[in-house]
Amino acid sequence: MTCNITKTRDGEKLFMCGEEMPQLDVCVDCGYVADILCDYPVGEGLTCDRSLCSGCAVEVAPNLHYCKTHYELWKQFEESGGVKKVLADIVPFRRRS
Numbered sequence: 130m131t132c133n134i135t136k137t138r139d140g141e142k143l144f145m146c147g148e149e150m151p152q153l154d155v156c157v158d159c160g161y162v163a164d165i166l167c168d169y170p171v172g173e174g175l176t177c178d179r180s181l182c183s184g185c186a187v188e189v190a191p192n193l194h195y196c197k198t199h200y201e202l203w204k205q206f207e208e209s210g211g212v213k214k215v216l217a218d219i220v221p222f223r224r225r226s
């Protein structure tokens with residue numbers, strides 16, 4: 130039997146045991162358990178998909194998270210006024226007013 134120990138963000142230990150261990154995503158920034166993927170569009174219908182924990186992901190809109198690198202990019206985009214032009218066609222990005 131394979132066992133795997135992962136730490137959650139609170140320092141709590143998480144034991145994963147079993148023959149078929151679920152693939153546990155780990156935050157690319159801090160190594161804790163990840164439950165969020167970066168939704169930053171990278172073209173051709175794909176998103177960045179870096180695994181992030183809730184502490185490292187930046188929520189830019191409800192259910193839309195970016196990794197820190199992409200959040201910085203997005204911020205620059207938005208500040209330059211280019212965000213509407215460039216991302217207006219990407220469905221998840223549309224904000225509900």
Ligand SMILES: [Zn+2]
Nearest residue numbers: 156159182185
């Ligand atoms: Zn993290």
Ligand SMILES: [Zn+2]
Nearest residue numbers: 167177196199
């Ligand atoms: Zn990203």
